[in-house]
Amino acid sequence: MVPVPELADRARACADRLRSVDDVLLASHIDADGLTSAAIAAQALERAGVPTELVFKNQLDDEEIASIAAREFETVLFTDFGSGQLETIAEHAARGDFEPIIVDHHQPADAETQYHLNPLLEGIDGASELSGAGACYLLARALEADVDNRDLAKLAVVGAVGDMQAVDGELVGANREIVAEGVEADILKEGTDLALYGTQTRPLPKLLEYADRPRIPGVSGDQSGSIQFLESVGIPLKDDGEWRRWVDLSMAERQSVISALLQRGVDRGVSADALDSLVGTTYTFPGVSKGTELRDASEFSTLLNATARYERADVGLAVCLGDRGDALDRARRLLANHRRNLSEGLEWVREHGVETRPSVQFFDAGEAIRETIVGIVAGMAFGTSGVDRDRPIVAFAEKSDQEIKVSARGTAELVGRGLDLSAAVGTASRAVGGDGGGHDIAAGATIPGGSQEAFIDRFEECVVEQLA
Template identity: 65%
Template sequence: MTGPVPELDERASACAERIAASEEVLLASHIDADGLTSAGIAASALERAGIAFETTFAKQLDADELETIATHRSETVLFTDFGSGQLDLIAEHENRGDFTPVICDHHQPADADTEFHCNPLLEGLNGASELSGAGTAYLLARALEDDTDNRDLAALAVVGAVGDMQSSDGGLVGANEAIVEEGVEAGVLEANTDLALYGTQTRPLPKLLEYTSDIGIPGISGDANGTLRFLDDLDLDLREDREWRCWADLDGDERKTVVSALIRRAVASGVPAEKIDGLTGTTYTLVGEKSGTELRDASEFSTVLNATARYERADVGLAICLGDRKEALDAARTLLGSHRRNLSEGLQWVNETGVESERHLQWFDAGDRIPDTIVGIVAGMALGSDGISREKPIVAFAEKDEEHMKVSTRGTHALVRRGLDLSAVVGTAAGAVGGDGGGHDVAAGATVPKDEIEAFVAHADRLVGEQLA
């Protein structure tokens, strides 16, 4: 098979052959949007190939979780969106004969290996920007093709990549871009240059523009009345039955008029050119989904998924990935409402409380005020808001249990280009204080003892300084 990422053909094929030879597979996956789409892709491919499987999810793959996985007594365990960083722990079970691991992941591998391991980092590709966990699972699905070539699953792979923050204003790159091309060819995706704001499918226009906090246009961003005045001055009919339309409802000429007016306002207000450029970018549309719904846009789809498993309803997220547009989608929308409130309250708390600024990084300790499952999302949203610089990575702490803190770190792609690698920072700093962690250059996480927060910050600050020197 020649897949969309030739560098990983051999690894994907080896993993597929092992899966195809298995009588039963346990599919174990992470709980974020990338993990859920990874599981959705793998589950669809396994079902189409007639391979019996069960599914389990975990927010962290550690020694205890692996012991639980071993009790399933499945001959093959397929790990998606995690596993590479836990190769040493997995090897213990493999050597004991508990199961044969097949790993489709994109995180930094531990200092060990296994026979069936598909990871872009092993072939010199960037796992933080060129291929997500869902993308790696997609390669497995393509190699496992039976009556179908599984190209329709490219849409889920793109949702996973977007949800994993791999898309910049210019869109997805590298191996991800090759998957986009397959999705377009299969008729399940469209890639367009459009307004690059969250909520183009579902938010009424005033709210869509009011929430342009990343751009910061005076008189529009964060200004409800100013936004209404701006829209009323455009000489466009932007209401239908007295209700504001959404961006997805506008035709091409109407969109051009709004964007042009936004750019003029931003320029006149002195908004930096790089922020103005961020008003538009590459967006991804799932053409099989109903227009005006959360699942039509890859970014909004990923947020729906984040609102499920992070609140212990991975079953709902997986059902949506597998096509349930009734009960599961209704449940997800309810969870999404709670998720948005939690994010809003968390962001408000961070903005009101502020952050501690070290020489090379900034940080906050949310304690039990923000759930550990979403503190990383809040940290990423906080970057660039008032008093929180985008010139330093941000480190967030939240209570995980009575003895441990969850650490979530976020940077920017500009900092990564200067040398930032949060995976290395977090892994080294956590190890130095008796914890463990890893992830990607632009985003990483860890678990550390509660009484080691300041020591972790000191180690991390020094390491970031060395990287950016």
């Protein structure tokens, strides 16, 4: 049974068509949502007896779509992208290059295709209510026969969390239906706990030192301060010489730390809204050992982001499919490298600053920040010195000698005022000979080298119109 009734007909139509084909080429995006989308679809197709070959793409543009057509598969399943490139895909379909089946959650282009599963087509927000992995989960539920695919809800939740779909720390809308199925199937546990990244794996002092949302004065960004704070609460920091982690604490110890953090925040003037975010909804997986990245949806999604963004989508996919040996070891090494690169990228932004206009802010990292992670760095930059949360931020990075990667990030408050980065980035990129799209709160594009200034000019015009 498809758990989101509004999308049931679309899911069944796509599933019925996939059952009837001899084989399928599955093309997917490379971020955490894209990897989990591919893993869900691949497992569901395997269980349904449909031979499948996978290919991953960093960005789906005309050249990449042509390369997919050259694979000479009669059927191509696009997951976590394809809706925004529907015009080009439809042209290939009209020529008989392949039959497309699109399972996505990004803003659709103004074109038609017969098999298209996208929440936005039925009035469901694809930025906060259903991720690409969530849409693939609906497809999997429509595909199932003898096998109950509810176990795949775990990956759908990882994809949604990795796609930053949690609203005030909680998955909402159609995502809630998937969470409910995961809880019912006993592969997911939903709880309330400290809402900081790293509760499974980070040593306690590091957990608090790296906490910046909310930022607790005297603790955040201060290693000795975080240690002194924990000692003042009476929390033993080590057990048999090993650093304790949040998951190692008793419930009483956790409550003591949270209460002390809240009191420290009140005493140091942290806003009530910021302090409210200190505790939130958590999604963990009971069948996974405590203290590992795979136990928690947030840490699992970060691990996946650290694979395909460094040309190792095969590693992330293998982890999603259950490899707990070589693939997981490799993913952990990639994660350590990913964290270093993000830290260095954020430090680069702090050192060089951002250029500010009345309605937007931006930075051009050139080759200093990898184009596959510059959007993550842009999102992390919100709240740092000199970066204003009242303006969307645009990041540029060199993609090739001729192309520039554009990543734009906003905030929930700006979206509430009318910001739609998908529309703004799409319009501005096409105005300079590129193309792009995405969500209202996050979007990306590829534009010709040297067109950054013209892009920003058009982008700001769009933002001004939206926020007016």
